[in-house]
Amino acid sequence: MLTTTGVADNNLIQRCLPSPSRRALRPYPVIECFQKIPCNPCSTSCPFHAILPMDSIHDIPVLDFEKCTGCGACARVCPGLAIFIIDESRGDGTGSVTLPYEFCSLPQKGEIVSTMNRAGYVVGEGTVIRVSAGKTSGTPLVTLSVPIEQVHDVRFFCSKKDTDQLVSKDGAEINTDKFINSEGVDDEAMICRCEGITRREICELIAEGYTTVDEIKRISRAGMGPCQARTCGPLIADEIARMTGQPRDSILPSMHRPPVIAQPISFFTGGDEK
């Protein structure tokens, strides 16, 4: 599911969780980083060394939940916005989800917001209980109080004002289906996160006649970012197959020029980094 929709399924999420006893003890991070991308700020930023050192910058982060205090420092520095701090220890039927929030303006403490799941569907309401903009740098963190059974569902929110506007504009209940096209996929879904290219933009290029992954890569830069098409490549191939009617397995991936794995400068200079 991750490679076709970009949305992690429950099996993947379950693998990120600590033991039930640790979950009940204090907040913990859920690191939703599943692909080998060249990135490591989480592992170098943890003040408690709870995210284990990586042998390679492509390694997937590994967390020692016993060392982790749930401080949230890693969520603030993750450029992929892939880390969420979950608190199931409150004991009052609610839990909290702390998520990175890159938009202006920040919500107000006490604000009631519409909560959304990983696919962007509204799942309910939450209350903003903390807004932490950070002293110097890093992504602001917003903590939402939500029903305890939703702590592994809620991953974003929007203001009630926005959803109310949608309701009044159409005179209908909030229905995120209207953002979904006939194939059940959001046109504005981000296909290439590294270069910020949406599904609609990819489809427009295919309609213009760019019908290989390589052609789309060259015209749009999709697949040229840090992940080197690991996520967007298969998604673009899916769209080409769907729109052109070609068998999916006949759509070739984009061409990779060596080195296919990023190397430190010292690899080419024989040990001299300069």
Ligand code: SF4
């Ligand atoms: S929440 Fe804090 S202690 Fe836990 S892994 Fe992240 S930075 Fe380290």
Ligand code: SF4
């Ligand atoms: S994307 Fe975030 S979680 Fe993944 S390696 Fe980078 S900093 Fe760590």
